[in-house]
Amino acid sequence: MKVLKFGGTSVANAKNIELVKDIVSKSTSKTAVVVSAFGGVTDLLLEAALLASTHQENYKNVFLKIEERHINTIKELIPITNQSKVLSKVKTELNILETLLEGAFFIGEITPKLSDKIVSYGELLSSYIISEYFIAQGLNAAYKDSRELIKTNANYGKAAIQNFIETNHLIEGFFNTTKSKITVLGGFIASSTKGDSTTLGRGGSDYTAAIIAAAVTAENLEIWTDVSGMYTANPRIVKQAKAISNISYEEAMELSHFGAKVLYPPTIQPVLAKGISIVIKNTFDPESQGTIITKNPDKNGRTVRGISHIENISLLSLEGPGMVGIPGISKRFFEVLSLAQISIVLITQASSEHSICVGISADDVTTAEDAINSEFEYEISLRKIKPVLVENDLAIIALVGDHMKNHQGLSGKMFSTLGKNNVNIRVIAQGSSERNISAVIDKCDVKKALNALHEKFFEENTKQLNLFIMGVGNVGSKLLHQIKQQKKYLKDNLKLNIRVIGISNSRTMFFDEDGISLKNWETQLASGDKADKEKFFSKVNKLNYRNSIFIDNTASDVVSRTYADYLSNSISVVTCNKIACSSEYDNYSKLKYLAQKYNAPFLFETNVGAGLPIIDTLKHLIASGDKILKIQAVLSGSLNFVFNNFNSSTTFHDIVKEAQEEGYTEPDPKIDLSGIDVARKILILARESGYKLDIDEITNKPFLPEESLSTTNNEDFFASLIKNEDSFQEMFNEADKKDCKLKYVAQFENGKASVGLQHIPKGHDFYNLEGSDNIVLFFTERYPNQPMIIKGAGAGADVTASGIFADIIRIGNF
Ligand code: ADP
Ligand code: ASP
Ligand code: MG
Numbered sequence: 001m002k003v004l005k006f007g008g009t010s011v012a013n014a015k016n017i018e019l020v021k022d023i024v025s026k027s028t029s030k031t032a033v034v035v036s037a038f039g040g041v042t043d044l045l046l047e048a049a050l051l052a053s054t055h056q057e058n059y060k061n062v063f064l065k066i067e068e069r070h071i072n073t074i075k076e077l078i079p080i081t082n083q084s085k086v087l088s089k090v091k092t093e094l095n096i097l098e099t100l101l102e103g104a105f106f107i108g109e110i111t112p113k114l115s116d117k118i119v120s121y122g123e124l125l126s127s128y129i130i131s132e133y134f135i136a137q138g139l140n141a142a143y144k145d146s147r148e149l150i151k152t153n154a155n156y157g158k159a160a161i162q163n164f165i166e167t168n169h170l171i172e173g174f175f176n177t178t179k180s181k182i183t184v185l186g187g188f189i190a191s192s193t194k195g196d197s198t199t200l201g202r203g204g205s206d207y208t209a210a211i212i213a214a215a216v217t218a219e220n221l222e223i224w225t226d227v228s229g230m231y232t233a234n235p236r237i238v239k240q241a242k243a244i245s246n247i248s249y250e251e252a253m254e255l256s257h258f259g260a261k262v263l264y265p266p267t268i269q270p271v272l273a274k275g276i277s278i279v280i281k282n283t284f285d286p287e288s289q290g291t292i293i294t295k296n297p298d299k300n301g302r303t304v305r306g307i308s309h310i311e312n313i314s315l316l317s318l319e320g321p322g323m324v325g326i327p328g329i330s331k332r333f334f335e336v337l338s339l340a341q342i343s344i345v346l347i348t349q350a351s352s353e354h355s356i357c358v359g360i361s362a363d364d365v366t367t368a369e370d371a372i373n374s375e376f377e378y379e380i381s382l383r384k385i386k387p388v389l390v391e392n393d394l395a396i397i398a399l400v401g402d403h404m405k406n407h408q409g410l411s412g413k414m415f416s417t418l419g420k421n422n423v424n425i426r427v428i429a430q431g432s433s434e435r436n437i438s439a440v441i442d443k444c445d446v447k448k449a450l451n452a453l454h455e456k457f458f459e460e461n462t463k464q465l466n467l468f469i470m471g472v473g474n475v476g477s478k479l480l481h482q483i484k485q486q487k488k489y490l491k492d493n494l495k496l497n498i499r500v501i502g503i504s505n506s507r508t509m510f511f512d513e514d515g516i517s518l519k520n521w522e523t524q525l526a527s528g529d530k531a532d533k534e535k536f537f538s539k540v541n542k543l544n545y546r547n548s549i550f551i552d553n554t555a556s557d558v559v560s561r562t563y564a565d566y567l568s569n570s571i572s573v574v575t576c577n578k579i580a581c582s583s584e585y586d587n588y589s590k591l592k593y594l595a596q597k598y599n600a601p602f603l604f605e606t607n608v609g610a611g612l613p614i615i616d617t618l619k620h621l622i623a624s625g626d627k628i629l630k631i632q633a634v635l636s637g638s639l640n641f642v643f644n645n646f647n648s649s650t651t652f653h654d655i656v657k658e659a660q661e662e663g664y665t666e667p668d669p670k671i672d673l674s675g676i677d678v679a680r681k682i683l684i685l686a687r688e689s690g691y692k693l694d695i696d697e698i699t700n701k702p703f704l705p706e707e708s709l710s711t712t713n714n715e716d717f718f719a720s721l722i723k724n725e726d727s728f729q730e731m732f733n734e735a736d737k738k739d740c741k742l743k744y745v746a747q748f749e750n751g752k753a754s755v756g757l758q759h760i761p762k763g764h765d766f767y768n769l770e771g772s773d774n775i776v777l778f779f780t781e782r783y784p785n786q787p788m789i790i791k792g793a794g795a796g797a798d799v800t801a802s803g804i805f806a807d808i809i810r811i812g813n814f
Pocket of ligand 3: 007206261262263264
């Protein structure tokens, strides 16, 4: 015989029930079909009961919804000729349900017994309607009320089998005598020895099916649901989760105990005893293999089989000097919880005996707190024990696997992964079977923790980077283009999976939690919400994705002031905006400090020399113990372009204009020509070399006439260049006479920095610097005479974007 169970989604509507029929009709042996209530109906019944019992008349609306669901399904499923019988029976049952709800409404109270009676209608109606549909479709089917077969105690809401011998006997007797090939039964519902309706706990239809399978020693038990098996993690939270093909009873039990809702935890017990395997299959994809739960599964080479989690956990801690060395405190603590019917999800024991700490469902927390405080009232009044400490909004995550015990270092790997992602761990517990390692964390970190752990243990070390990009103009759009082109390469070769989750320009911002398509991001961005830096940050922070990186491609001071918020929340920052690193020293050092404290890299390679690896090289020199003695550099691609092209046959104005149009200057070219931009760069290099310096300590001899320096917009600035052409020509001639070239040079030596125009003679390293190239000479203790030289394209949107991209990849390899 076979037992097939179909869950709420599988029987949610007529269309789905037709799929169920297709699956059931393929069975060749005698079959018990256990069904849940139509998806969502149990919740509706509970809602109606709660509303009625609190005198809220709109329970009637909920009832009408329930009624409509059932009547409509009958009308869709059952041919008109057979409809009246089924409709009349269902309407009679619904009338009783309505009367029960009315009773609760008038009394203003609901007992657990009445609640179970009301809730049982979900499965009663679904199983009856489905059986009639099967019959109408010509299947050899019949209906059976499972309350007549499964006998429980009177623990309403989560009743336990009173006596397995009796229940097994009833089930066996029924299936031995029934002539029908297919019997449809409601899951979840049973009856007490007195004959009252009881329920087996939320999700309990799985358990009904297992009890029947064990009683008849079925060939196997098939659990048909809305996912293709038991997954390595909840597939709704971890997109990369995969169905586990084979798993042991114990592993499955552990995963379901720790929240893998796909299987109700008690389900395994009855079938395990009989060695009956469980197969979990997808009603909506019957061909996919699913998961088989057996005694000796294929090992598949994995030590960690799955990761599960339970949300809504509270921690209770009992502490106090009066606990040390006094026997019986733990006994009383656990006894009082047990008497209050509270199940403990996790226990940790401090060996000091100074405290006891347990994790329970948040739903039970008030009852538990009251029960414990009243049990220890006397000790609390003497201050020997403190009132129980309650911490809410927590969750448990657990790694599960039979063979974890044979491998060292798994918990280290687990906790370092969580630590790296800044997930705060409140409590750690390891089952004595060493089949699970669990941790209590903040509820808001669940998604991040699960994904980070899944990545570590199941995705062959592929790392997902989640990017949030502000500024998609010149540099930003190039960056998006480069990411699009390299995405596959990075995934295949560096195991980096790059996703852009949010983008913003100064007008709008757009987020897609599954990753923005890089093909048409412009249209999506245009359709986004109004841009807002604070809201952008709040969204990034709330999403709380692992490996989140904020990328600033703007030149905005206000944007640079938000970095601290990102870093303090463990979100890395990559920027080509020089403002933060050249702002007041305290701000620069605060950002560096936050980056270290919150384990979130703060990278700004493109602040100096665009894509050239200048800062990174400097960092490596310092980290390996070298010391910077002197830096000499041409750091302005724009100024280099200007002075390379300016001569007696051109005008200074035209060359500056050209540089601006080519994207070699800042949007405001005065920032480059006044030397401020270069001063910022040498300041950053000095700071990265370990010197405490501020921008006003840098000597800056401007070459622009006072008139140009004091303009306040680009138009006036360019006009002043035309007016002062003679002085620029003179500047050129002076150098030309000496056979020198004009170069704007930055220098740092003995703790002092300066920037200014210099005459560079033939033969000097700077003399032949082309186009918009940059060059840096590092004189260090290891390179005292022959400096380390870095030279190459130092400006332009493409190279800047590639520098930012390199910083992103650095974080990926971090
Ligand atoms: P049914 O109504 O068929 O009994 P449930 O909703 O009770 O279905 O269980 C299936 C759901 O369990 C899935 O849709 C999924 O959201 C959730 N789930 C949680 N953890 C896991 C896991 N590890 N593997 C598969 N599903 C899981
Ligand atoms: N219908 C019940 C519930 O929603 C039982 C089940 O579906 O397993 O909890
Ligand atoms: Mg279920």
